[in-house]
Amino acid sequence: MESIIERIKQGKFWHFHGGIHPPQQKAITAENPIKQLSLPKQLILPLQQHIGRQGDLLVVVGDKVLKGQALTQSSNPMAVPVHAPTSGTISAIKKSVIAHPSGLSELCLFIDVDGEDTWRKREICQDFTKLSQQQIINKIADAGIAGMGGAGFPTHIKVNTKPNINFLIINAAECEPYITADDLLMCEQSTAIVDGIKILDQILTPAFILIGIEDNKPRAIKALQQATKHIEKIKVCVLPTKYPTGGEKQLIKILTGKEINSGTLPVSSGIVVQNVATCFAISDAVINDIPLIRRVVTLTGRALSKPQNVWALLGTPVSYLLEQTGFTNEISEKKSIAGSPQPSPPVIMGGPLMGFSILNEQVPVVKTSNCILAPSKAEMPSAFDNNSNEVDCIRCGQCSDVCPSQLLPQELQWSAKAKDHQQLNQLNLFDCIDCGACAYVCPSQIPLVQYYRIAKAEIRQQQQLDIKAEKAKARFEARKFRLGQEKIAREEKHKKAAAARKATMNEKSADGGTASSAVAAALARVKAKKAAQKIKNSNEPLASSNEVTDEKSQVKAAIARAKAKRLAKEKGTESPVANNKEQTKTPAVTNNKTQSNVVDDKKARIAAAVAKAKAKKASEKQSPVVENNVSSEQEQVTASENTTTEAKDKKARIAAAVAKAKAKLKVMDKAQQAPTTNNEKST
Amino acid sequence: MNILIAILVLGLIAALFGALLGYASIRFHVEGDPIVEQLDALLPQTQCGQCGYPGCKPYAEAVANGEAINKCAPGGEDTIKKIADLLGVDVQPIDENHEADDSSQSNRPKVAFIIEEDCIGCTKCIQACPVDAILGAAKQMHTILIDECTGCDLCVAPCPVDCIEMRPTPETIQNWQWDLNKIAVKQID
Numbered sequence: 001m002e003s004i005i006e007r008i009k010q011g012k013f014w015h016f017h018g019g020i021h022p023p024q025q026k027a028i029t030a031e032n033p034i035k036q037l038s039l040p041k042q043l044i045l046p047l048q049q050h051i052g053r054q055g056d057l058l059v060v061v062g063d064k065v066l067k068g069q070a071l072t073q074s075s076n077p078m079a080v081p082v083h084a085p086t087s088g089t090i091s092a093i094k095k096s097v098i099a100h101p102s103g104l105s106e107l108c109l110f111i112d113v114d115g116e117d118t119w120r121k122r123e124i125c126q127d128f129t130k131l132s133q134q135q136i137i138n139k140i141a142d143a144g145i146a147g148m149g150g151a152g153f154p155t156h157i158k159v160n161t162k163p164n165i166n167f168l169i170i171n172a173a174e175c176e177p178y179i180t181a182d183d184l185l186m187c188e189q190s191t192a193i194v195d196g197i198k199i200l201d202q203i204l205t206p207a208f209i210l211i212g213i214e215d216n217k218p219r220a221i222k223a224l225q226q227a228t229k230h231i232e233k234i235k236v237c238v239l240p241t242k243y244p245t246g247g248e249k250q251l252i253k254i255l256t257g258k259e260i261n262s263g264t265l266p267v268s269s270g271i272v273v274q275n276v277a278t279c280f281a282i283s284d285a286v287i288n289d290i291p292l293i294r295r296v297v298t299l300t301g302r303a304l305s306k307p308q309n310v311w312a313l314l315g316t317p318v319s320y321l322l323e324q325t326g327f328t329n330e331i332s333e334k335k336s337i338a339g340s341p342q343p344s345p346p347v348i349m350g351g352p353l354m355g356f357s358i359l360n361e362q363v364p365v366v367k368t369s370n371c372i373l374a375p376s377k378a379e380m381p382s383a384f385d386n387n388s389n390e391v392d393c394i395r396c397g398q399c400s401d402v403c404p405s406q407l408l409p410q411e412l413q414w415s416a417k418a419k420d421h422q423q424l425n426q427l428n429l430f431d432c433i434d435c436g437a438c439a440y441v442c443p444s445q446i447p448l449v450q451y452y453r454i455a456k457a458e459i460r461q462q463q464q465l466d467i468k469a470e471k472a473k474a475r476f477e478a479r480k481f482r483l484g485q486e487k488i489a490r491e492e493k494h495k496k497a498a499a500a501r502k503a504t505m506n507e508k509s510a511d512g513g514t515a516s517s518a519v520a521a522a523l524a525r526v527k528a529k530k531a532a533q534k535i536k537n538s539n540e541p542l543a544s545s546n547e548v549t550d551e552k553s554q555v556k557a558a559i560a561r562a563k564a565k566r567l568a569k570e571k572g573t574e575s576p577v578a579n580n581k582e583q584t585k586t587p588a589v590t591n592n593k594t595q596s597n598v599v600d601d602k603k604a605r606i607a608a609a610v611a612k613a614k615a616k617k618a619s620e621k622q623s624p625v626v627e628n629n630v631s632s633e634q635e636q637v638t639a640s641e642n643t644t645t646e647a648k649d650k651k652a653r654i655a656a657a658v659a660k661a662k663a664k665l666k667v668m669d670k671a672q673q674a675p676t677t678n679n680e681k682s683t
Numbered sequence: 684m685n686i687l688i689a690i691l692v693l694g695l696i697a698a699l700f701g702a703l704l705g706y707a708s709i710r711f712h713v714e715g716d717p718i719v720e721q722l723d724a725l726l727p728q729t730q731c732g733q734c735g736y737p738g739c740k741p742y743a744e745a746v747a748n749g750e751a752i753n754k755c756a757p758g759g760e761d762t763i764k765k766i767a768d769l770l771g772v773d774v775q776p777i778d779e780n781h782e783a784d785d786s787s788q789s790n791r792p793k794v795a796f797i798i799e800e801d802c803i804g805c806t807k808c809i810q811a812c813p814v815d816a817i818l819g820a821a822k823q824m825h826t827i828l829i830d831e832c833t834g835c836d837l838c839v840a841p842c843p844v845d846c847i848e849m850r851p852t853p854e855t856i857q858n859w860q861w862d863l864n865k866i867a868v869k870q871i872d
Contacts (some may be wrong), residue, residue, distance in 0.1 A: 098856075100856055102854075102856060102859040104854060104855065104856055104859060106855075108857065454830075457859070460860060464858070465727075468833075469727055469728035469729075470728070471831070472729065472730060472814050472831070472833045473723075473726045473728040473730075473739070473740075475814040475815055475816070475831060476728070476730045476738055476739075476813050476814050478815070479813065479814065479815050480738075586858075
């Protein structure tokens with residue numbers, strides 16, 4: 001640590017591996033001051049302008065917004081808000097092409113500028129040293145500041161770290177050709193930048209603050225040295241010009257000699273790196289309460305007649321900026337021809353090495369856009385030529401000589417072409433910083449870095465798919481398990497239901513008297529009746545004495561009925577209708593009537609009445625029994641009965657009464673739909 | 684005598700190694716068939732049943748038992764290649780019967796989409812979904828959980844009102860793939 005500081009004080013620095021020295025091309029814009037542009041008519045603000053997540057909208061179409069008003073908010077720490085860069089009306093919220101190499105559309109806010117540029121209420125902070133750490137971090141978060149160097153990592157997360165920060169490194173290297181935005185910002189706003197650095201110093205309390213700046217910016221170096229000369233802690237480190245000095249890990253290596261482990265953040269080594277433009281934005285936000293609504297953009301390239309750095313409001317369409325700087329291209333008219341997805345003169349957002357062609361000039365400036373490059377054909381012929389001039393790799397090894405991450409670009413290229421993701425991971429593809437140095441030096445003009453970008457995207461995609469497959473598998477297994485459980489539960493239920501059914505059946509038949517047991521009861525009755533008849537046939541008195549009283553009466557009733565029938569038959573001449581009825585219907589029916597309730601009540605009643613009448617007559621007449629027109633079945637039944645009943649008319653009468661009563665009972669039974677009486681009789 | 688000693692010594696050694704092997708087979712016993720797990724990991728887990736098996740795991744088991752390796756339509760050639768590598772067999776062209784439908788121009792993965800105004804809430808699709816990615820109740824409108832849908836197609840056929848269709852997932856910044864043809868190679872001189 002001490003030795004590092006000693007070495008830095010002596011102006012000795014380390015080196016990173018590789019690197020290239022492309023033509024600077026910075027002189028095109030470095031001499032002109034930053035120009036204030038008039039307000040454009042419309043601003044297009046993508047909701048997401050940085051790594052992380054987009055916030056939730058706070059405005060709707062038609063809302064009047066003031067300059068600096070927050071338009072989104074989010075409780076997610078990885079989201080930073082977007083602010084209105086000027087006053088106006090929200091005219092639309094819809095998908096629009098954004099600054100991304102894909103040329104895809106994302107949700108954007110369209111603001112119709114009213115031209116008045118009215119500020120919201122601002123609270124200007126006179127003395128930021130009185131603010132607490134958390135207050136400053138909140139202000140940075142509310143101002144929507146995201147790293148302005150490249151990736152756009154939310155700044156409030158980067159600075160909200162635990163203590164033990166050894167080095168705060170301010171990245172002022174600006175190593176990519178053409179770009180002079182930070183250079184001019186340092187020249188013109190060095191005091192504000194130093195204020196921003198002081199604010200960061202207050203939050204992070206680092207042991208030492210290093211400003212890394214390349215030696216191709218003499219004016220900026222002078223301005224910074226002037227602004228920091230009374231501050232012991234800050235050291236302006238003038239570094240030799242080499243691309244990519246401005247890479248985070250490369251800058252750390254040059255200044256401190258430390259290497260950041262693959263896959264870890266510099267914070268873990270006690271180092272925080274902030275871009276110089278971010279420092280300016282922080283001072284603006286904390287001191288002047290100006291959220292991040294503007295930035296310096298370098299408009300450069302030989303296709304512009306007035307290349308210049310400008311203060312561009314976020315959301316300004318690139319076409320407006322190009323108009324302002326005199327975008328004169330001999331083929332610019334061609335772009336109006338419909339059907340061409342890419343405008344003929346290429347416009348590159350970002351630098352020539354790490355930037356990307358924009359497919360639509362309506363693309364707005366966002367928090368990370370530092371340069372718009374419109375090259376002429378002579379300047380960058382390859383940008384005009386969509387056909388790749390790629391030839392086979394000759395294994396010269398120049399790419400690995402220049403790789404700042406000490407990877408093996410040539411090996412990576414082959415694996416990327418073969419889509420061998422495992423091998424790519426082994427070759428540490430994800431340590432590649434996309435600097436493009438390998439593609440720059442390649443004599444075969446292989447667009448190496450594009451292959452890596454594709455491979456990285458594919459691997460990320462594959463990882464997502466793997467996660468999704470894993471999830472699908474888990475859900476499938478869970479579903480299978482659930483269905484299995486349900487099936488078991490169902491079977492269990494069925495079993496239980498069956499058992500319950502059985503139980504209730506047994507229970508009810510024990511009670512005697514439900515429909516389910518009727519059949520069994522009927523069978524029992526039939527058996528009982530047969531037994532009774534048998535006994536009666538052999539010796540009646542014994543049987544009657546042995547039988548239960550119920551059964552006795554039953555038997556008696558049957559006998560009475562049979563007798564009555566016979567008498568009725570005798571009296572055939574007196575009541576032929578009744579007789580006929582009896583003869584045709586009763587043989588089986590009357591016997592069964594009392595026991596198995598098959599016959600309807602009407603019949604039973606008639607039969608009883610007839611029986612009664614007959615019994616009366618019989619007793620009066622005392623006539624002998626003559627068997628006439630009797631069926632064989634009836635004969636069997638009645639034959640045995642003759643002995644007991646014929647002589648005693650009294651008995652017969654009683655029996656008839658009983659029969660009648662029984663018939664009545666039957667009627668009642670029928671009405672109640674309850675065969676209980678029968679059951680009782682049988683048992 | 685020498686011969687007896689030799690037989691004795693060799694017999695002892697054989698017994699020793701036999702015991703050692705027997706012990707090892709118990710001590711290092713592997714439950715289940717590891718090849719099935721490896722095969723299952725290679726399959727896309729769409730659980731679509733297009734191979735004729737009720738899910739990816741059953742197909743993995745079948746492949747381990749000698750089923751053809753070219754029946755996974757969602758996995759396509761890549762999966763066949765990987766399975767062939769794992770099993771040390773020849774790569775086979777994908778089975779015609781199990782070929783994915785390539786008629787659509789878009790090669791983006793598809794997910795099911797319920798046209799909600801047509802849905803009658805019959806729950807038939809819910810029963811068909813192998814990953815429980817459809818939300819709904821009887822006589823209530825159903826909807827697809829896009830993040831959980833594997834695009835297996837199984838819910839399309841049971842729908843009595845044909846209100847389910849397969850739609851390609853929207854292309855976003857997050858899932859966009861660099862297309863080399865789109866990018867002009869930028870090189871400064």
